[in-house]
Structures are given as structure tokens and as C-alpha cells.
Amino acid sequence: MNTSKHYIFAAVALAFALAVPAFTDASHLNMAILILMAAQLGVAWNIVGGYAGQVSLGHAAFYGLGAYASTLLLVKFGVNPWIGILAGGLLAALLSLGFGWSCFRLKGHYFAMATIAVAELVQIFFTEWDYGGAAVGLYVPMDKQGWLWLNFATKLPYYWLALGLLLITLGVNWWIERSYLGYYFRAIKDEPDAARSIGVNIARYKQVALSVSAFLTAVGGSLYAQKELYIDPSSVLSTALSIKTALVSILGGVGTLFGPVVGAVVLTSIEELTRIAFGGTGRGTDVIIYASLIIVIAVFYPTGLIGWLRGLRERREARAHASRQMAVPAAVVQNAGKEAV
Amino acid sequence: MKLLEVKQVSKRFGGLVANQDVSFGVDTGQVVGLIGPNGAGKTTMFNCVAGYFAPTSGSILLGGRDIAGLPPETCARAGVARTFQIARTFTSMTACENVMTAAMLLQHNVAKARKAAMGWLAFAGLERFADRPAASMTISEQRRLAVARALATQPRILLMDEVMAGLNPSEVREAVDVVLKIRDKGIACLIVEHVLEGIMPIADKIVVLDRGVKIAEGTPKEVSSDPAVITAYLGD
Numbered sequence: 219m220n221t222s223k224h225y226i227f228a229a230v231a232l233a234f235a236l237a238v239p240a241f242t243d244a245s246h247l248n249m250a251i252l253i254l255m256a257a258q259l260g261v262a263w264n265i266v267g268g269y270a271g272q273v274s275l276g277h278a279a280f281y282g283l284g285a286y287a288s289t290l291l292l293v294k295f296g297v298n299p300w301i302g303i304l305a306g307g308l309l310a311a312l313l314s315l316g317f318g319w320s321c322f323r324l325k326g327h328y329f330a331m332a333t334i335a336v337a338e339l340v341q342i343f344f345t346e347w348d349y350g351g352a353a354v355g356l357y358v359p360m361d362k363q364g365w366l367w368l369n370f371a372t373k374l375p376y377y378w379l380a381l382g383l384l385l386i387t388l389g390v391n392w393w394i395e396r397s398y399l400g401y402y403f404r405a406i407k408d409e410p411d412a413a414r415s416i417g418v419n420i421a422r423y424k425q426v427a428l429s430v431s432a433f434l435t436a437v438g439g440s441l442y443a444q445k446e447l448y449i450d451p452s453s454v455l456s457t458a459l460s461i462k463t464a465l466v467s468i469l470g471g472v473g474t475l476f477g478p479v480v481g482a483v484v485l486t487s488i489e490e491l492t493r494i495a496f497g498g499t500g501r502g503t504d505v506i507i508y509a510s511l512i513i514v515i516a517v518f519y520p521t522g523l524i525g526w527l528r529g530l531r532e533r534r535e536a537r538a539h540a541s542r543q544m545a546v547p548a549a550v551v552q553n554a555g556k557e558a559v
Numbered sequence: 560m561k562l563l564e565v566k567q568v569s570k571r572f573g574g575l576v577a578n579q580d581v582s583f584g585v586d587t588g589q590v591v592g593l594i595g596p597n598g599a600g601k602t603t604m605f606n607c608v609a610g611y612f613a614p615t616s617g618s619i620l621l622g623g624r625d626i627a628g629l630p631p632e633t634c635a636r637a638g639v640a641r642t643f644q645i646a647r648t649f650t651s652m653t654a655c656e657n658v659m660t661a662a663m664l665l666q667h668n669v670a671k672a673r674k675a676a677m678g679w680l681a682f683a684g685l686e687r688f689a690d691r692p693a694a695s696m697t698i699s700e701q702r703r704l705a706v707a708r709a710l711a712t713q714p715r716i717l718l719m720d721e722v723m724a725g726l727n728p729s730e731v732r733e734a735v736d737v738v739l740k741i742r743d744k745g746i747a748c749l750i751v752e753h754v755l756e757g758i759m760p761i762a763d764k765i766v767v768l769d770r771g772v773k774i775a776e777g778t779p780k781e782v783s784s785d786p787a788v789i790t791a792y793l794g795d
Contacts, residue, residue, distance in 0.1 A: 396669065397667070398667040398668075398669060401652075401663060405660045408652070412643065412648070412649065415640065415709070416640070416661035416711070417636050420632070473651075
């Protein structure tokens with residue numbers, strides 16, 4: 219896609235996002251918030267998993283860390299959630315150093331498996347940690363409300379918060395794509411040995427990608443806690459959440475700016491529609507659909523939905539080009555015929 | 560002045576001795592060929608100089624500084640650039656972006672890196688490919704792209720691993736021209752090569768390895784008439 223089309227697409231999408239609250243009821247607005255939050259997660263994951271090509275299946279660890287950090291600070295010490303969110307992000311970025319140190323010595327599938335293990339350890343820790351609510355979880359108190367305390371009785375403010383966070387996260391990725399970091403990440407993904415030969419310290423830059431991604435993922439986790447008012451290990455630290463985070467990006471298109479947004483719209487819709495259609499009896503239906511989607515994408519569209527759309531456009535343009543080329547000889551033949559007459 | 564000095568370098572992999580007490584030097588602006596039959600330890604030597612292997616013993620001095628055992632990215636920063644047997648271009652990028660990424664070693668500004676990259680593409684005769692995907696280029700073009708990319712780090716010495724292998728005669732000539740242009744810029748070249756017709760006419764010096772040890776060193780003419788070299792290549 220050329221740059222001007224990119225801007226038009228972004229402007230239309232933004233205008234649509236701004237207009238959504240005007241024509242949706244509370245339950246649809248909630249779904250819109252879920253889409254925005256899933257998109258933000260996918261976009262944050264995309265930094266390390268997409269651009270730098272290090273497929274992490276342990277991002278729930280960062281998400282949960284953000285959610286727990288801001289909630290514990292608020293519940294136990296009365297710390298303002300704005301500060302809590304920042305603290306959670308920084309804590310996750312700090313934890314990502316250990317995460318990277320232990321996992322980045324492995325490559326490909328082995329790296330992905332190691333990230334699952336590390337995230338699982340974090341989940342077990344929080345399940346056993348009595349001070350942190352253990353398996354029972356934590357409630358976010360509702361006594362202080364308003365923008366200062368990021369706590370609202372209605373859904374609308376959360377919509378704006380989720381949208382704002384998504385825009386910030388997209389902005390970070392947009393900047394990374396255009397800066398030297400974007401080039402270094404892609405070099406590491408394409409050919410790590412060649413990247414080293416031109417002076418790229420791949421261990422350092424993989425870690426940079428992971429830390430930025432961890433920070434933004436944790437902020438998303440804090441927002442989740444503030445919106446749902448309740449967190450426990452299974453809602454913010456589960457492996458299923460890690461996989462969904464990766465899937466949003468993979469479905470939409472890894473290493474593309476808007477891929478995870480497209481992926482989040484599709485995936486969250488499936489999740490919610492199956493929930494509505496099957497209710498409690500259909501628990502896990504969405505997982506079956508996810509699994510089928512993974513197979514279809516892996517086999518037919520490894521570049522995701524964005525890649526598929528690009529392919530369609532390129533084929534159309536190639537056809538248009540080919541038909542123009544065909545038109546010329548036909549005209550020549552006609553003219554030649556006239557001259558002969 | 561000696562730019563690169565390899566002193567008594569040995570590299571063992573467990574019980575296998577890939578290099579044994581190899582010493583040679585490369586002067587500033589010199590083209591040196593590193594040749595030898597299969598399994599002679601050429602690529603191991605090459606990887607030791609580029610930082611991909613740490614020598615078991617010995618030292619490798621670049622401008623007087625010991626770089627033996629330093630990781631590749633540090634060697635690149637010190638002024639050692641390399642190419643690979645297979646081009647290893649960044650396939651998700653255009654030709655220009657490949658070279659830009661390397662130019663970013665000197666400064667992180669994208670616009671400046673692009674300007675520098677266009678210069679190196681022109682140097683390698685690839686400017687018409689600038690905005691084309693690197694993956695769409697032929698093997699020979701990708702090899703030259705890899706050379707342009709290596710040069711964009713502004714090295715003091717460029718190591719080329721079998722840059723001419725598998726090329727047809729006119730492509731070999733293009734590759735030779737590029738090497739000569741690099742030398743004219745004052746950048747030393749250390750070339751591991753199997754295609755002796757390519758390397759013999761342009762090398763200032765040839766180092767011959769066989770079974771991990773240096774068996775000859777000298778001008779192409781001296782080396783090609785050396786009985787030890789003839790034995791190594793043709794057998795007794």
C-alpha cells in the first residue's frame with residue numbers, strides 16, 4: 219500500500235472509531251472496548267513477535283504483571299492508578315530482562331516453548347501468593363471515581379481510554395517501523411548472522427523489542443484491571459491469553475502496522491458471537507474456531523489477512539496491467555488492417 | 560603497514576584440528592587470497608577473523624588491536640566486514656534497505672543512511688534495483704548486494720567468502736571488477752576462493768592452507784609453482 223492510501227485508511231478507521239459510541243448501546247460498546255484492548259495487545263506483541271520475529275507465547279506474564287502491579291498498589295497502598303500503570307509497565311520491562319536472558323539463547327520453536335514455561339512460572343507464583351490474592355484474585359475498589367482514579371460507573375470512558383492506548387501503541391510501532399530500530403528488527407528476523415556482520419548486537423536489540431513490547435502489554439493489563447474491577451490468575455495470566463495475543467497479530471499479519479487491528483476485529487467478533495450463540499454450553503467453541511483459523515492461515519495465508527488483501531490487490535493490478543498490454547497489439551493489428559485496405 | 564595480523568592461530572573443535580598455528584598478514588589496500596583444497600580450514604580461519612569463531616589459541620590483530628574472540632558485531636565496529644557463501648540478503652527488504660541497515664552502523668539517521676546506501680548501490684552497479692525486493696534479484700546480483708551492504712559499514716578490511724563460486728564467466732568478471740574497485744578505495748580484501756581463475760590475476764598475495772596448516776604464502780606466481788601447493792591440489 220502506498221503512503222497516501224495508508225493515511226486515508228488510517229483516517230477513515232479513526233473517524234469510525236470516534237463515531238462508534240454515538241450509535242452503539244452498552245453491550246455493543248463493551249464489545250468495541252474488547253476489540254480495542256485485543257488490538258492493543260496484538261500491536262504491542264507485534265513489536266517483538268512480528269517485526270523482530272521472536273514469537274513469544276508468554277505475553278500474559280507481562281499483561282498480568284501490569285494488572286497486578288497497578289491493582290496491588292491501589293488496594294494495598296492507595297497509589298493512584300495512573301502511577302500504578304506506569305509502575306506496572308516499568309516492572310514488566312524489568313521482568314522482560316530476565317525473560318529475555320533466559321529465553322533468547324534459544325531460537326524459533328524452542329524460544330516460543332521457553333516463553334510458555336516462563337509465563338507459566340509467573341502464573342503459578344501469583345496463584346500461590348497469598349498477599350496478591352492467590353487464586354481468589356483481587357477486586358479494584360470503586361470508592362474513588364473519575365478520570366483522576368481511572369474508575370467509572372459507565373463504559374464510555376473505558377472506550378476512550380482503550381482507544382487512546384491503542385493509538386499510543388500504534389504510534390510507537392509507527393515510529394519503530396520508520397526508525398533504525400525497525401530496520402534492525404527486520405534484519406534480525408531475516409538473517410541473524412548477517413545482521414551481526416553489519417554490527418547489529420542482536421541480543422541487545424531483541425531485548426529492546428521485548429522490553430518495549432512488555433511495557434505496552436503491561437499497560438494494557440492495568441487498563442483491563444481498571445475496567446473489569448476484578449483480576450485473578452486465570453483472567454490475566456493464562457496461557458490461552460498469551461496465545462490469543464499472538465494469534466491476533468498472526469491472523470491479521472505479523473510485522474504490519476494495522477494487521478493486529480484487523481486480527482482483533484475478526485478474533486474478538488468470533489469469540490463474542492460464539493459466546494452469544496452457544497452460551498455456557500459452548501465454552502471452548504471459540505478455541506475450536508481459533509485452531510481452524512490457525513491451520514488455514516498457516517497453510518494458505520502465512521502473511522495473514524493483510525498479506526492476503528495485498529495479494530488480491532497485486533493480482534488485480536497485474537491483471538489490469540496485462541490487459542493494457544493486450545490492448546496495444548490489438549489496436550496495432552486493427553490499424554494495420556485499415557492501412558492494408 | 561600490516562592492517563591485519565593473524566598470529567599462530569589454532570582452532571580446534573573437540574578433537575578435530577581445523578587450523579594449526581596459522582600466521583599471515585594483510586597490508587592496507589591489499590587483496591589477499593586464501594585458498595586450499597576442500598576441508599583445508601579456509602572458512603574456519605575466515606570465521607575466526609570475522610568473530611564468528613573464537614580461536615582456541617593465537618591472536619588476530621587489526622591495526623594493532625587484538626580482536627580474537629570478540630563477537631561479530633564488535634568486529635564489524637572495529638572495521639571488519641564480511642560476506643557469506645550464500646548471500647544472506649535481508650529478504651523482507653528492498654536492495655536499498657539492505658544497504659541502509661548496514662549504513663546505520665555509522666549513524667542511526669534513516670535519511671542519511673538512505674543517501675549513503677544509494678552511493679554504495681551505485682558503486683556495486685545495482686542502483687536500478689534500489690527499490691526492488693532483494694529476494695527478486697539473481698544470485699549474482701544478491702552477492703554484489705551483500706558486498707555493497709558490507710561496504711556500507713565502511714570497513715578497513717572486507718572478507719569475502721567464495722564470492723565467485725557458481726558464477727558464469729561474465730559474472731566472475733563483474734565480481735573481479737568490484738574487488739578491484741574496492742581495493743582502489745583503499746579497503747583491504749581477504750578472499751576465500753575456490754575459483755582460482757578469478758582470484759589469481761587480482762591477488763597481491765595468496766595464502767595456501769592444507770589440512771589446517773599454512774603450506775605456502777607468496778605472489779600468485781610463486782604459489783602456483785610451489786611443489787607443496789601442486790601436491791596439495793593434485794595429489795602426489
